[in-house]
Amino acid sequence: xxxFLKKRAFLTPERTAVYYQEQTIxxxxxxxxxxxxxxxxxxxxxxxxxxVGVLLKNNLDTVVILFALQLLGxxxxxxxxxxxxxxxxxxLKDSKVASLLLDDSLSDTRAFINRQLPSLCTVTKGDLxxxxxxxxxxxxxxxxxxxxxxxxxxxxxxxxxGVIQTYGNHWWSSVGxxxxxxxxxxxxxxxxxxxxHISGFSILMRSVIYGMPIVLHDHxxxxxxxNDIHDKKVTIMSVVGTALRRIVDALQDRRLxxxxxxxxxxxxPAPLPLLQACVEKEIPVFQTYGMTESSSQIVTLxxxxxxxxxxxxxxxxxxxxxxxxxxxGSQAPSGVPGEIVVKGPxxxxxxxxxxxxxEEKFQNGxxxxxxxxxxxxxxxxxxxxxxxxxxxxxGENIYPAEIEAVLxxxxxxxxxxxxxxxxxxxxxVPIAFIIKKAGTNPxxxxxxxxxxxxxxxxxxxxxxxxxxxxxxxASKKLLRRELRKWVDQ
Amino acid sequence: xxxFLKKRAFLTPERTAVYYQEQTIxxxxxxxxxxxxxxxxxxxxxxxxxxVGVLLKNNLDTVVILFALQLLGxxxxxxxxxxxxxxxxxxLKDSKVASLLLDDSLSDTRAFINRQLPSLCTVTKGDLxxxxxxxxxxxxxxxxxxxxxxxxxxxxxxxxxGVIQTYGNHWWSSVGxxxxxxxxxxxxxxxxxxxxHISGFSILMRSVIYGMPIVLHDHxxxxxxxNDIHDKKVTIMSVVGTALRRIVDALQDRRLxxxxxxxxxxxxPAPLPLLQACVEKEIPVFQTYGMTESSSQIVTLxxxxxxxxxxxxxxxxxxxxxxxxxxxGSQAPSGVPGEIVVKGPxxxxxxxxxxxxxEEKFQNGxxxxxxxxxxxxxxxxxxxxxxxxxxxxxGENIYPAEIEAVLxxxxxxxxxxxxxxxxxxxxxVPIAFIIKKAGTNPxxxxxxxxxxxxxxxxxxxxxxxxxxxxxxxASKKLLRRELRKWVDQ
Numbered sequence: 001x002x003x004f005l006k007k008r009a010f011l012t013p014e015r016t017a018v019y020y021q022e023q024t025i026x027x028x029x030x031x032x033x034x035x036x037x038x039x040x041x042x043x044x045x046x047x048x049x050x051x052v053g054v055l056l057k058n059n060l061d062t063v064v065i066l067f068a069l070q071l072l073g074x075x076x077x078x079x080x081x082x083x084x085x086x087x088x089x090x091x092l093k094d095s096k097v098a099s100l101l102l103d104d105s106l107s108d109t110r111a112f113i114n115r116q117l118p119s120l121c122t123v124t125k126g127d128l129x130x131x132x133x134x135x136x137x138x139x140x141x142x143x144x145x146x147x148x149x150x151x152x153x154x155x156x157x158x159x160x161x162g163v164i165q166t167y168g169n170h171w172w173s174s175v176g177x178x179x180x181x182x183x184x185x186x187x188x189x190x191x192x193x194x195x196x197h198i199s200g201f202s203i204l205m206r207s208v209i210y211g212m213p214i215v216l217h218d219h220x221x222x223x224x225x226x227n228d229i230h231d232k233k234v235t236i237m238s239v240v241g242t243a244l245r246r247i248v249d250a251l252q253d254r255r256l257x258x259x260x261x262x263x264x265x266x267x268x269p270a271p272l273p274l275l276q277a278c279v280e281k282e283i284p285v286f287q288t289y290g291m292t293e294s295s296s297q298i299v300t301l302x303x304x305x306x307x308x309x310x311x312x313x314x315x316x317x318x319x320x321x322x323x324x325x326x327x328x329g330s331q332a333p334s335g336v337p338g339e340i341v342v343k344g345p346x347x348x349x350x351x352x353x354x355x356x357x358x359e360e361k362f363q364n365g366x367x368x369x370x371x372x373x374x375x376x377x378x379x380x381x382x383x384x385x386x387x388x389x390x391x392x393x394x395g396e397n398i399y400p401a402e403i404e405a406v407l408x409x410x411x412x413x414x415x416x417x418x419x420x421x422x423x424x425x426x427x428x429v430p431i432a433f434i435i436k437k438a439g440t441n442p443x444x445x446x447x448x449x450x451x452x453x454x455x456x457x458x459x460x461x462x463x464x465x466x467x468x469x470x471x472x473x474a475s476k477k478l479l480r481r482e483l484r485k486w487v488d489q
Numbered sequence: 490x491x492x493f494l495k496k497r498a499f500l501t502p503e504r505t506a507v508y509y510q511e512q513t514i515x516x517x518x519x520x521x522x523x524x525x526x527x528x529x530x531x532x533x534x535x536x537x538x539x540x541v542g543v544l545l546k547n548n549l550d551t552v553v554i555l556f557a558l559q560l561l562g563x564x565x566x567x568x569x570x571x572x573x574x575x576x577x578x579x580x581l582k583d584s585k586v587a588s589l590l591l592d593d594s595l596s597d598t599r600a601f602i603n604r605q606l607p608s609l610c611t612v613t614k615g616d617l618x619x620x621x622x623x624x625x626x627x628x629x630x631x632x633x634x635x636x637x638x639x640x641x642x643x644x645x646x647x648x649x650x651g652v653i654q655t656y657g658n659h660w661w662s663s664v665g666x667x668x669x670x671x672x673x674x675x676x677x678x679x680x681x682x683x684x685x686h687i688s689g690f691s692i693l694m695r696s697v698i699y700g701m702p703i704v705l706h707d708h709x710x711x712x713x714x715x716n717d718i719h720d721k722k723v724t725i726m727s728v729v730g731t732a733l734r735r736i737v738d739a740l741q742d743r744r745l746x747x748x749x750x751x752x753x754x755x756x757x758p759a760p761l762p763l764l765q766a767c768v769e770k771e772i773p774v775f776q777t778y779g780m781t782e783s784s785s786q787i788v789t790l791x792x793x794x795x796x797x798x799x800x801x802x803x804x805x806x807x808x809x810x811x812x813x814x815x816x817x818g819s820q821a822p823s824g825v826p827g828e829i830v831v832k833g834p835x836x837x838x839x840x841x842x843x844x845x846x847x848e849e850k851f852q853n854g855x856x857x858x859x860x861x862x863x864x865x866x867x868x869x870x871x872x873x874x875x876x877x878x879x880x881x882x883x884g885e886n887i888y889p890a891e892i893e894a895v896l897x898x899x900x901x902x903x904x905x906x907x908x909x910x911x912x913x914x915x916x917x918v919p920i921a922f923i924i925k926k927a928g929t930n931p932x933x934x935x936x937x938x939x940x941x942x943x944x945x946x947x948x949x950x951x952x953x954x955x956x957x958x959x960x961x962x963a964s965k966k967l968l969r970r971e972l973r974k975w976v977d978q
Contacts, residue, residue: 001808010868011804175664179699184671209807210668315500318698319490379499 001142001167005031005067008208016213019232020060027211030067037068039133044123046099048073048139051150053092053100055079055109058195058218061125063204065101066195070148073139077150077162078196082396082456085112087160091152092117095162095352101128144168150352151198153292154399162352163292165198170205172345173295176317177202180300181236181262181286183210190237192217192225193395199238199266202296222250229260236260240267240395241274241427244285248277255282262286266297267395268427275306289313289383293348293367298322299381312380313373320344323366324375337374337384341366389480391420391428396458398430400480403461406454407432410447412440417470418461419483432461433470433483490631490656494520494556497697505702508721509549516700519556526557528622533612535588537562537628540639542581542589544568544598547684547707550614552693554590555684559637562628566639566651567685571885571945574601576649580641581606584651584841590617633657639841640687642781643888651841652781654687659694661834662784665806666691669789670725670751670775672699679717679726681706682884688727688755691785711739718749725749729756729884730763730916733774737766744770751775755786756884757916764795778802778872782837782856787811788870801869802862809833812855813864826863826873830855878969880909880917885947887919889969892950895943896921899936901929906959907950908972921950922959922972 005027013028025033046052052074056062069076077095079088081103088109092100099121102110110122148167152160191203191214207214215232217224220243228234239247244265263278266288278285285306288297299322301314316322321343324332332338343366350358361368373383391398400418407416415435420428436442444464451460471482494516502517514522535541541563545551558565566584568577570592577598581589588610591599599611637656641649678696680703682689696703704721706713709732717723728736733754752767755777767774774795777786788811790803805811810832813821821827832855839847850857862872880887889907896905904924909917925931933953940949960971 002810007807011807175668178667178672179664182671182673182676183667184673187671318496318500321491 001144001171003071003139003142004167004171004205004208005034005070006138006140008211012211015211017207018060018063018214018216019228020063020216021218023060025060027208030064033064034067034071035136035138036133037064037129038071038136038138040128040131041065041068041072041074042134042136043132044099044128045121046072046074048137049075050098051075051077051095053077053079053095053097053102054196055081055088055100055102055106056125056195057081057103057105058191058200058216060216061129062195063216065125065128066201066204067208070142071138072136073142073146075147075150077152078201080152080194080196080456081106082194082458084453084455085109085116086454087456089113089116091160091162092120094160095150099123101125142167144171145349149201151196151201151292154397154402160402161354161357163348164350164352165292165295165348169295169346169348170202171209172319173202173297174206174209176319176344176346177206177297178210179318180297181264183212186233186259187235188213188215188233190215190217190225190228190232190234192220192243193238193240197395198290198292198296199240199395203238220246222246226250226254226256230257233259236262236264238264238266240392241265241270242394242425244270244278245274248274248281248283251281260284264288264297264300266290268392272310275310279307287313289381291369293369294320294342294344295346295348298342298344298346301380305380309376309380312376312382314381315379316342316381317344317346320346322375322381324373325366325368332374334375334377334379337372340369340371340373340381340383342369343367389419391418391430393420393423393428393430393458394426396456398459400430403430403432403451403455403459404478406451407434407447409454410442410450412437412442413447414438415470417478417480417483419480419487421462421487429462430459431463431465431487433465433467433486435467435470490633490660492560492628492631493656493660493694493697494523494559495627495629497700501700504700506696507549507552507703507705508717509552509705510707512549514549516697519553522553523556523560524625524627525622526553526618527560527625527627529617529620530554530557530561530563531623531625532621533588533617534610535561535563537626538564539587540564540566540584542566542568542584542586542591543685544570544577544589544591544595545614545684546570546592546594547680547689547705549705550618551684552705554614554617555690555693556697559631560627561625562631562635564636564639566641567690569641569683569685569945570595571683571947573942573944574598574605575943576945578602578605580649580651581609583649584639588612590614631656633660634838638690640685640690640781642886643891649891650843650846652837653839653841654781654784654837658784658835658837659691660698661808662691662786662806663695663698665808665833665835666695666786667699668807669786670753672701675722675748676724677702677704677722679704679706679714679721679723681709681714681732682727682729686884687779687781687785688729688884692727709735711735715739715743715745719746722748725751725753727753727755729881730754730759731883731914733759733767733772734763734914737763737770737772740770745772749773753777753786753789755779757881761799764799768796776802778870780858782858783809783831783833784835784837787831787833787835790869794869798865798869801865801871803870804868805831805870806833806835809835811864811870813862814855814857821863823864823866823868826861829858829860829862829870829872831858832856878908880907880919882909882912882917882919882947883915885945887917887948889919892919892921892940892944892948893967895940896923896936898943899931899939901926901931902936903927904959906967906969906972908969908976910951910976912951918951919948920952920954920976922954922956922975924956924959 009031193200287301289299290297324338326332326338417433471479498520680692776790778788779786813827815821815827960968
């Protein structure tokens with residue numbers, strides 16, 4: 001397989017690749033700039049096959065750097081810039097990165113990382129892009145089984161895991177999406193979701209594979225989004241429920257233009273009133289189900305079914321398969337809930353440096369998502385519950401166990417339980433239930449500050465409730481579902 | 490990978506798959522009918538892994554049978570129904586088919602084949618479709634490296650060779666085409682080229698992979714084509730130059746509707762006046778270069794370049810590569826002609842039962858097409874000459890050596906040389922130059938009749954010229970290029 005960007009720049013050099021603020025760049029220019037940056041990366045010692053950390057924001061330079069890393073055949077460990085420095089240090093150590101590229105604005109984070117990992121070479125974007133360049137040794141051809149990116153995802157066990165995404169995973173995801181949503185000259189995809197998430201990164205990959213321009217925003221703003229859909233002739237965009245709600249509200253009596261053909265909605269089930277509002281405003285919503293491990297959407301619901309199959313995530317992409325596994329390990333008949341398992345060339349080969357976890361999550365080639373759901377008679381998937389206790393807040397996944405682990409490290413906390421509270425703006429926000437250690441009396445403010453030092457802001461509980469007891473089963477395992485019941489009352 | 494048709498029928502059972510005359514069939518129905526026919530095929534002893542000959546015409550039953558064979562995992566040897574019975578017998582023997590399915594109207598052909606190959610089981614379509622059925626053992630999953638189809642192509646050596654086309658070849662061809670031409674809901678592909686050619690068969694494969702309806706015609710008729718483009722909302726069609734010429738003529742002052750977005754023109758270079766006429770009539774022509782060995786188009790020229798890059802076949806598909814090899818075996822610089830070599834997952838793994846020929850035609854993974862051409866500075870391919878002496882007549886490839894071999898078998902012919910004469914209707918037609926054996930005096934009519942018995946009608950020379958001498962080089966090899974010069978004068 002040819003190098004994606006190089007091939008695209010050869011095929012359609014004049015076509016626009018990215019619109020970012022006032023800048024426009026063609027595929028030809030994107031290749032030239034990435035080629036130059038590849039030389040600068042070699043200048044700071046970056047080499048094929050290395051793991052290199054990337055801690056950047058949504059902008060044009062980031063796009064160039066991400067493709068430069070692909071030109072060199074580097075495994076990019078793409079880090080979430082909303083994480084706390086302590087979380088980043090954990091992931092940098094875990095992924096054994098040779099170096100870290102980071103945004104110039106993150107000087108405090110850089111100082112913290114340098115203190116914690118003194119032997120790690122950290123390079124700011126500014127230093128990289130003004131550094132000396134050389135003729136880089138680029139990968140003319142790529143192998144679909146090679147590692148392209150690593151993205152961390154947390155789990156019920158607390159420790160984040162690096163999800164391996166190969167070039168093939170991204171390729172098949174793009175092709176599967178094209179066969180499902182269609183692709184035609186004139187398509188333009190708006191990306192205001194983070195490039196460090198698979199939702200944003202997958203748009204970059206589709207751009208070079210399809211030869212399609214993207215409109216890149218550095219943050220979500222409903223009015224800017226609506227304006228660019230009109231001005232830049234955007235036809236598709238990816239959203240989570242929170243963003244879609246804000247777009248619908250901001251539209252008021254307006255309509256999206258006719259050329260806009262697909263609102264790809266991921267990040268958890270959408271509430272009915274929102275979907276109905278979209279039908280009223282003639283916004284073509286495609287609901288999807290996907291995860292970092294499936295390199296973005298693996299199941300999508302076409303808009304013709306958005307109300308008749310309300311609540312369904314749809315059917316799998318052409319090359320992917322979905323099954324429901326009952327508790328006894330057998331395939332559940334239609335209508336019967338069980339664990340959602342998925343298979344396909346867009347599904348990760350496993351977790352970085354975690355062969356046991358990989359083996360546990362894959363059985364006969366099927367990836368066990370940990371999510372619960374069922375298939376109806378016609379094969380439409382209904383997702384009942386994201387991975388046991390997952391909290392989804394504004395499209396970000398939050399795992400209670402990770403926050404509990406932080407709280408339990410506080411000297412005054414004896415027990416901690418975290419769950420999600422329904423929130424109009426974010427979908428859900430995390431809240432914590434605490435049992436104090438005897439003789440101590442920590443305040444909510446104190447615990448909040450403690451969490452802020454170790455967790456991304458969106459993970460910090462929005463409320464702390466001090467209790468006498470937490471719900472546990474006979475073997476003393478915390479019953480987070482019971483916590484949720486307290487909240488729902 | 491899931492079975493293509495089964496997966497498509499699961500994903501979009503209600504969508505129209507094929508319009509044929511007054512009939513319409515959905516993907517759900519196409520799967521059900523193919524499933525039933527798969528049972529009937531098993532009833533006559535057809536099994537997975539067998540080679541089975543298919544000699545059918547363009548109609549709905551043929552579509553069903555071709556997919557039924559795929560459901561069973563049979564290698565379909567798809568035969569050209571324009572060939573003479575003697576040619577068919579040769580291919581049936583060469584491919585070691587276990588049985589032959591053929592159209593009821595071909596009773597003379599069947600009788601001839603039965604006489605020549607008495608042990609071969611021949612079954613008419615009528616008998617097959619009225620036969621007993623059983624629950625077939627269908628292939629739920631397919632492997633991309635498995636053989637799907639065999640199509641015969643002749644060569645300069647005279648004997649036709651069976652080109653192996655895997656499921657992967659067809660898959661990547663479809664995906665490459667979608668990434669190149671785009672694909673969107675509402676697309677509809679008109680097929681009035683033969684299903685026994687890769688040009689037609691590839692439309693069938695795209696139909697199930699994209700979930701796109703096709704309009705199938707049993708023969709080419711310009712007025713029917715124009716009517717169906719309007720009535721059935723056809724957006725794309727595949728044509729050869731002859732057919733496009735007739736459509737342009739038949740249109741007169743009319744225009745094709747706006748929804749029609751792509752006229753995919755293959756089967757040899759298009760004459761300039763035709764392309765200009767298409768520009769005038771606003772027909773979006775995509776010129777292509779491809780062959781049976783590349784499972785249809787491998788290089789395509791977008792219409793924005795149709796005049797600025799006049800005469801070019803365009804650039805390769807995303808996953809494919811093209812190079813020009815000079816006589817000394819090195820890669821030719823841009824502008825310098827040489828042999829066109831191609832590479833990509835749509836390119837055949839080789840020729841059936843011909844490992845030596847396969848090895849000779851493939852070098853370092855590159856397939857040597859035998860066609861001459863060059864690449865310009867921007868990488869656009871210009872095809873100078875199809876495989877040395879190839880004659881292209883109405884989209885059918887004719888190899889002079891094959892016709893010469895037949896003529897040389899006539900008792901009165903001492904030497905024979907065949908070349909193509911430019912023809913307004915067909916592009917080219919074959920003509921023959923003959924040296925009679927001493928003491929004999931065969932007539933043109935006699936030779937024509939002799940050819941008709943052994944060659945498809947389109948291969949029979951349209952004129953016979955009796956000469957004293959044929960142009961040969963020092964080693965007495967026939968110089969067909971010199972013959973062509975006689976014709977061009």
